[in-house]
Amino acid sequence: MGIGGALSVGLMGLQAFVIQLQAFVSPGLPCFSIIGLPDASLAEARERVRSACVAAGFHWPDMRVTVNMSPASLPKRGSGHDLAIAASVLTANCRHPDCLADTIVLGEVSLDGTVLPINGMLPILMHARERGLTSVIAPRLNADEAELVKGLDVMYVSHVGELIELLGAEAKTTTPNPVATLADRAATSQAEAAPAVGDMDEVIGQQTAKWALQVAAAGGHHLLMVGPPGTGKTMLASRLPGIMCPLTEQEQFEVASIRSLCGTLSRYGITDTPPFEAPHHTASVVSIAGGGTGVPEPGLVTKAHNGVLFMDEAPEFATKALQALREPLESGYVTVSRSKGTTFFPARFQLVMAANPCPCGYGYGNCERCTCRERDRIRYFGRLSGPILDRIDIQVDVMPATNVTSRRGHDGPSSARMRQAVVEARNRAAERFAGLPWSCNGQASGAWLREHTPSAVLDVVDRTLASQFMSLRGADRAMRLAWTLADLAGHGEPDAEDMHRAIALRTRV
Incomplete structure (x- = not known):
């Protein structure tokens, strides 16, 4: 009888949160339950984890096994927590049940114990680093993605038996069939290749x-x-x-x-x-x-x-x-x-x-x-x-x-020449907006535009608004366009001609 633990990370969209898993092995009829608001795919982890551990040579306890995922108020989903569930059960049966107390464990397991890659590895590891958690156990097939996040001590496993050996026990490890890495698969899969951008x-x-x-x-x-x-x-x-x-x-x-x-x-x-x-x-x-x-x-x-x-x-x-x-x-x-x-x-x-x-x-x-x-x-x-x-x-x-x-x-001009002009215009805008919460004209606030746009240009805007040809939101967007036209032309600020051209661009005239 004992309590083992491990850590995992859940995702709600791109918002990550740390999950603490605790496995409690107690006397009673053989039973394996997972609590803590799991979804259907996570509830199915009971069969996957038990089969994977047995395939790796672990003697599954003939007792009541309960795994709690905390915080219990947040929904947990997906098969990416399989390996963490297995780790919590394994630590409950080892000499040092708290050996993975500060380690993030990630991965899906198959019935034969093979550890499969998961989606969302990059935002998960970035959140772990922000929380100061640097020790991670991750699927070997996620290595390319995990290496993008610096400052972490990542141990890669391809089978549950390797996790058992990391905990200091002996395992009957079944070496999985060789599988191409993410980089290899991206290079060889022509059907999945990202389309090239034309000129x-x-x-x-x-x-x-x-x-x-x-x-x-x-x-x-x-x-x-x-x-x-x-x-x-x-x-x-x-x-x-x-x-x-x-x-x-x-x-x-x-x-x-x-x-x-x-x-x-x-x-x-x-x-x-x-x-x-x-x-x-x-x-x-x-x-x-x-x-x-x-x-x-x-x-x-x-x-x-x-x-x-x-x-x-x-x-x-x-x-x-x-x-x-x-x-x-x-x-x-x-x-x-x-x-x-x-x-x-x-x-x-x-x-x-x-x-x-x-x-x-x-x-x-x-x-x-x-x-x-x-x-x-x-x-x-x-x-x-x-x-x-x-x-x-x-x-x-x-x-x-x-x-x-x-x-x-x-x-006409090539994409390279057009991009160069765009980069120069964006640099002018970024310098102008330094210290503000936006970096390009399309995001500038109406208050900033009305304060910094020359009065001659604002007169053009007022005449257009008076004719009910444009809404106030449209006027703000037209002023943003005028600033962009000035940036492309190398002006310090827009003039009346830039404003007239901006209004024409908005209205197909």
């Missing part, structure tokens, strides 16, 4: 749209492209990450933590290229905003954090899915509330929408090819509600190219 000079024509994308990248502005099919809207949007500023080290770890939680870090690795997410127009509200049963899962707005969320055929998305974007566009995060708790996910992304001018797609110019009735056109584009359009900084028409001869010598 802007591959898009024929569309100089106005390219310039609008450059302005969007320079200031972190949201963008809507309207045009008939086949004009290159999707090509342009997919190349936006190639002209955006490279991610900072902190942003890289934020993106990597989200991908680790979603189990896709092995596909991308640590990269300074902003993420790009492009959901199909049939995507549900939960898949976009996040949620699900039980503990909420991150949605596409979170997967696009620090990057681009591209919504092609935007009017075809469900109205509720579009409305779910309103709060994260303003706040930079999304709140998902469920019966078992509330989770906050980061969601500071650049929204890029593409839309046809009408249901048939040919309602442009003299509309001679258009077969839509006027009310159908109004209803179609009206699906993009006013509150959504008011949060879109830039609206631009993308018309069909008139010739292909310019393609012979590459058409």
Whole structure:
């Protein structure tokens, strides 16, 4: 009879918390129970852990075994706590039951004792380091991810028998079949390889749209492209990450933590290229905003954090899915509330929408090819509600190219040249906003804009507001655009011409 213990880390979204596990072996009818608000997959750990320990040569006690996971008020989920449960039971039967009292134990176990990798290893280990817990036992297949977090003493295991030997006992270790590391799997899996970002000079024509994308990248502005099919809207949007500023080290770890939680870090690795997410127009509200049963899962707005969320055929998305974007566009995060708790996910992304001018797609110019009735056109584009359009900084028409001869010598600036201009503009903005809680014009507050924007520019804004051509939110966004145009032009501050161009960018005129 004894009490053994170990530590694990649970996740609610990206919010981590330390879990203390205690195993109590007491006289009574043979029974194995796990308490502390486990979910269904965690309750199934009883069979996995018992079978794995027996396969490793451990004599499972013919007594009552109870494992408590504290704090009991927080829901625990997933199979990533299997190895910690096994460790708590093993320590309860060894000479020093408190030998893992300060050690984080992570991993899923299979019935034969093999220790499997888990999702979310990166945010878990970063939280452990913040809490001052430096001793970790982790799956060997998570080694590539664990090595990204410095300052930890990590011991890797591939079988429960190795854990038994770490505790000073003898084990009948079954060596698992060789499995490729995360890096090997990422290199060899062509189907899972991250798509390469194309170059802007591959898009024929569309100089106005390219310039609008450059302005969007320079200031972190949201963008809507309207045009008939086949004009290159999707090509342009997919190349936006190639002209955006490279991610900072902190942003890289934020993106990597989200991908680790979603189990896709092995596909991308640590990269300074902003993420790009492009959901199909049939995507549900939960898949976009996040949620699900039980503990909420991150949605596409979170997967696009620090990057681009591209919504092609935007009017075809469900109205509720579009409305779910309103709060994260303003706040930079999304709140998902469920019966078992509330989770906050980061969601500071650049929204890029593409839309046809009408249901048939040919309602442009003299509309001679258009077969839509006027009310159908109004209803179609009206699906993009006013509150959504008011949060879109830039609206631009993308018309069909008139010739292909310019393609012979590459058409327009390359992504590298455009990125250089964007980086220079961002550096000017970052220097101006030093010490403030934002670093780009797209995030600047209205109070700061009204205080620092020249009076001649504010006069243009006042005249536009007086004509009821723009809302107050739209005026703030237009001023942000004016500052971005000034940064791209190398001005110290915007002038009236910059403001007029910013208003034109917002209204497709």
